[in-house]
Each structure stands twice: as structure tokens, then as C-alpha cells.
Amino acid sequence: MxxxxxxxxxxxxxxxxxxxxxxxxxxxxxxxxxxxxxxxxxxxxxxxxxxxxxxxxxxxxxxxxxxLTFVTLSGELKARKVEDGIVLDLPLYPAHYQDVHEVKDLIKTAIGDTMIQDIRYSPDTRKLLVRLSDAYDRSFLENLKVSTQDLLQIENTGKVRGLILTLKGEPGGQTQAFDFYSRYFAPWVGVAEDPVTGSAHTVLSSYWSQELGKKEMRAFQCSSRGGELAISLRPDGRVDIRGxxxxxxxxxxxx
Missing domain, CATH: 3.10.310.10 (Diaminopimelate Epimerase; Chain A, domain 1)
Known part of the structure; x- marks a missing residue:
């Protein structure tokens, strides 16, 4: 074959x-x-x-x-070719306020004493969104050591299947400006760190759109490989993610 x-x-x-x-x-x-x-x-x-x-x-x-429409095990996925890449048509998932005491051991194990600005949870995707303090910059997120193997030892009962760390963007200056940064970890499903994650941005797009008051955003995932995403929230409650x-x-x- x-x-x-x-x-x-x-x-x-x-x-x-x-x-x-x-x-x-x-x-x-x-x-x-x-x-x-x-x-x-x-x-x-x-x-x-x-x-x-x-x-x-x-x-x-x-x-x-x-x-093009792809029929997948997770439902239909629509993608279209544009002049500067591919656009994925994805659902938009809200993230709700999360009581820190319920996830404090998980967060402590992952990032130690790193200062936190906000914590949200998406029940639709079972992703925990942790926003780091605005006092940090992109280089801090890029260099942050995350203990993914130790996360498997924390009692979780299946509630969290993915951990999103995110940080507010910085003015462009001499470099390209991004509205927010992120990293994504999912050791519960066998992925220590995902280089660039479209599904995580269905949650991130919802969160940062509310925080920044914007429908059009640029994002950068700060893995060792790095990835750029252009985000456009639509009136029908979905999001176009271009890359x-x-x-x-x-x-x-x-x-």
C-alpha cells in the first residue's frame, strides 16, 4: 500500500x-x-x-x-484558502470566572510563585486559562519553566484537560505588535506542550476580545517553535483564525 x-x-x-x-x-x-x-x-x-x-x-x-468542509470525529471543520494563508472557521467558547482555591495546587505545581492576574475556565473545552500578571513581558512567558509531568500527580478528576498560560500584548515598537501571547500544555492527553494550538484560541479569542474590547486581534504562541495567528470574531458567534x-x-x- x-x-x-x-x-x-x-x-x-x-x-x-x-x-x-x-x-x-x-x-x-x-x-x-x-x-x-x-x-x-x-x-x-x-x-x-x-x-x-x-x-x-x-x-x-x-x-x-x-x-472546504471536513467531516471529523469532532464535527465539521471548515477551512478556506486566502491570499496570505488558511482561515479556520471555529466555534467561540466563553471562559468563566474560576475559584482559585479549586485549582491552586494545579497552578502552583505548573508555574510556582508566578504572579497571576486572572483565572478562567471553559467547561466546553475543559481548558483552564491562567492570565499572568501584566508586570511580565513576552520573554518571561517564553522562558517560563512549566512542570508538566508533575501536573499528572495533582488530583484533577478530569475537569482540566488543557492549561493555557496567557499574557497581555505589548506595543509594537520596532517589532510586530501582538494583542496577546500564550502557551498551551495538555499532559493529560499526552501533549506536554503544543507548539501552536487552534483550539486554545477559541477560548483565548473570547477572553481577550472582552478584555481588550476588540474583534480583530493578532496573537503569538510562545512555544520554542512559535506561531502567529490573526483572529476575527464574527457576528454569528464564531471566530475566524488565520495562519x-x-x-x-x-x-x-x-x-
Missing amino acids: KLPIFIADAFTAQAFRGNPAAVCLLENKLDEDMHQKIAREMNLSETAFIRKLHPTDSFTQKNVNST GAAVVLEGTLTA
Whole structure:
């Protein structure tokens, strides 16, 4: 069996940055065991398997602003190509005030005595959003050591499945201005730190839109690879998240 496969770096225009993902094109359905074997072989946090629902469908889409709909295990995902990247059409999830005493051990284990400005929780995504003090800058977030393995020892009862650390942006000056920064950790699902996380920004977009009073924002995820996202909140309660993409590998998988 020979399958076309690609590795693409998302939310970046540069190779070896952003969020790396393997994309495998299928003509016929594979069993779940084969999916898992291929994903382990790729050894990336994401491996996507794309199969045409109808024989007349095309794997290629060259028209700008045309929308493709993907039927996934998590529901429909819509994406469209624009001149400067790909736009994902995603739901917007509110984050509610969270009692610090309920999560103090988790936060203490993750970031020690780091000063905190705000704590929110998204029940829809089971993500805990921790906003660091405005006294910190981007370099502090980038260099912060997070004890992800120790988080698994904290009693959690499944409430938190992802930890978002976020920080208010800074004026641009001589560098590009961003409205907010973030990092994302999910050791509960086997991801110590995700390089760039679209799903986390469905929560971050809701939070920072309220805090900043803005519908259009630019965000930067401060992982070691780094990733840039352009965010646009829509009147229908959804959010468009735009990012670049760089294909770094194209080949054939033999299985």
C-alpha cells in the first residue's frame, strides 16, 4: 500500500516553525489500528487522514476564498484558502470566572510563585486559562519553566484537560505588535506542550476580545517553535483564525 503523505507547518510562513502536522491522503478507509501505527511512525502531535466522501471530490483546492468542509470525529471543520494563508472557521467558547482555591495546587505545581492576574475556565473545552500578571513581558512567558509531568500527580478528576498560560500584548515598537501571547500544555492527553494550538484560541479569542474590547486581534504562541495567528470574531458567534502554512515534506508512505 502506497499513500501520499505531507508534513506541513501551520500558523507560520517559515519551515520548521509553527505547528507541524502529518497529512495522509486516502482513497479508501483504513482501520483504526493502521491509523495509530502511521501516527506513531510520524511521531508528531497531529496526524490527519483525509479521505474523499464522494468520488468526484478533489484533494486539491486552488481557488482563493473557496471553502472546504471536513467531516471529523469532532464535527465539521471548515477551512478556506486566502491570499496570505488558511482561515479556520471555529466555534467561540466563553471562559468563566474560576475559584482559585479549586485549582491552586494545579497552578502552583505548573508555574510556582508566578504572579497571576486572572483565572478562567471553559467547561466546553475543559481548558483552564491562567492570565499572568501584566508586570511580565513576552520573554518571561517564553522562558517560563512549566512542570508538566508533575501536573499528572495533582488530583484533577478530569475537569482540566488543557492549561493555557496567557499574557497581555505589548506595543509594537520596532517589532510586530501582538494583542496577546500564550502557551498551551495538555499532559493529560499526552501533549506536554503544543507548539501552536487552534483550539486554545477559541477560548483565548473570547477572553481577550472582552478584555481588550476588540474583534480583530493578532496573537503569538510562545512555544520554542512559535506561531502567529490573526483572529476575527464574527457576528454569528464564531471566530475566524488565520495562519500561514509551509509544506516541508512531500512523499509516499509505504505500508
